[in-house]
Amino acid sequence: MRLLALENLSKVYHKNTRSETHVLENCSFELNKGDILVISGESGSGKSTFLNITGLLDKVYDGEYTIRGQAVKKLNNNQLAILRNEMFGIVFQDYVLVEHASAYENIIIPLYYSKKYKRKERRHRIREIAQTLKIEDILDKSVSQLSGGQRQRVAIARALINDPDVLLLDEPTSALNPDLALDILKFILSFGQKHHKTIVLVTHDTQTLPNVFNKHYQLIQGKMTLS
Amino acid sequence: MMDALMLGFKDLFKHRRLFFIFEACLLMVCVIIMSASFALIWELDQRSIDTTSLEAYTVIPTSNDMTSNSQLIRKANQLLNKGGRSFFHSEYLTSQIGLTTIIVIDSDLNNLLYNDEEMSQTTYAKIFTKADLGQTLTTFDFPEPTEIGSTDISRFDDRIFESLFEDEVVIVLLNTNHLDKWMENTYGSEIFDLVDNVQFNALDKKNGVVAEFEAIFEDSFLTLQSNNYPNDELRFILLYVFPAVAFVIVALLVALTIMYVSLFKKLYREYTIHLIAGATLRAIYVRNSVFIITLIVLCLFGVSVLNGFELNDIFGIISITLLLIFFIFELLLYVVLKKRNISITLKGED
Incomplete structure (x- = not known):
């Protein structure tokens, strides 16, 4: 079942100015339910831009982007917000957590806007995810007191909490030591396979990747090639 | 909506110190306006009963x-x-x-x-x-x-x-x-x-x-x-009191805006994270408005106490002023939220 498709996607920053930069050029790909996709490339190759567009965080681009056959460009801001909430779970390279809040307060964020889980189910759902990620004992701690690995798990818990269809991972382990990074990657990928999630992993380092992905695209100077 | 309101009150509690400074500044603005308005209204009343050419x-x-x-x-x-x-x-x-x-x-x-x-x-x-x-x-x-x-x-x-x-x-x-x-x-x-x-x-x-x-x-x-002296009170109020009052009000409003922007900057990263997680602009707007509305309501209550709960001209002037301040802050928030781009990297924004 085709979940989302991007056709001839191009992205230009500072259009029609001296510093015009072409980040993505005619990139096309499609994603089916349960796919595990890796996009690799050097720094500045447009990986994060690609992820931003896929995750509906950036709507200024050329080309066609459809989700379940629906053109994204035709959706208004509220519809995009609902899609972001229900369909995508994003883990950023630098975690992007609310520093002064507790782990619990960070994980609950997508549930505030969720229609999948009712208010009274929230606590149970958080406990469930925390148990899976082995972070139950740090839920009440402030994020600023947590180690890199713990912060990463909190970010992953937040991405998974609303049971999204697609997990977008932007260099999720780049700030961790290699052993811990591999552990976390293995966990995410096995979790994805087990729950039939679609995963898009963006990384610059493909050496340490477990060999579980279906497709591997390479981004070289804004152009996407299947490797 | 309930969650947005609850988060708004959480923000208010978290930044309660700033809230009280805000409230004090706003009350100060109102008290200054009240005093100046009272002086002007009283003087105009005096004029209306034809005391302009008194022979004393x-x-x-x-x-x-x-x-x-x-x-x-x-x-x-x-x-x-x-x-x-x-x-x-x-x-x-x-x-x-x-x-x-x-x-x-x-x-x-x-x-x-x-x-x-x-x-x-x-x-x-x-x-x-x-x-x-x-x-x-x-x-x-x-x-x-x-x-x-x-x-x-x-x-x-x-x-x-x-x-x-x-x-x-x-x-x-x-x-x-x-x-x-x-x-x-x-x-x-x-x-x-x-x-x-x-x-x-x-x-x-x-x-x-x-x-x-x-x-x-x-x-x-x-x-x-x-002692047939001309009545210079109104001239004095309009020429000296009002410019001084206007200066103090502008200074206080600038201070309030700076504080508001600093508060917004503190919350900006959190709002962005919420937007990424599926919050609508409306939800963020409601959340942020809790701070402003509570501020205005409390200030209006303070003014009512000072005004002896009378619905007179002074209360009307203060209400209009507070309403203007409310709209300015809401407009500021609207412009910032509307312009924002959640795709920018959040690294280092904290």
């Missing part, structure tokens, strides 16, 4: 010969029935009643009694007290027919009350030609008082009453010195 006098005794005292009083009395108004402390009635007694003389006593029945232009007197307006006080031997009743006090009466410390005062509003009878066996202090407190308006001046009044005192033991 200072009395200077120039002789010890007071034989013409009763004659002077009679003439002044006759004249005050033609135009102008005055009041004086009556020693005679004070000793009769046992309470401080003030006699008010006005050519048209209906000016003073705008909520009461019309008074006849014949000899007349009316009695009430500062403490017990509208209640029967006492009857006593009065040299003229008396009537005891109630009345509202006009600004002219306010001026009388301002000059007194006692709570219980008998005010006699008088429209009689026999004032001299009341002043028998008294010394010059009453005529001093009468002349000191006399007021004429533009019409009185036009009708020649002022000139006639001054003529009475020619060759008498009293010399009148006119």
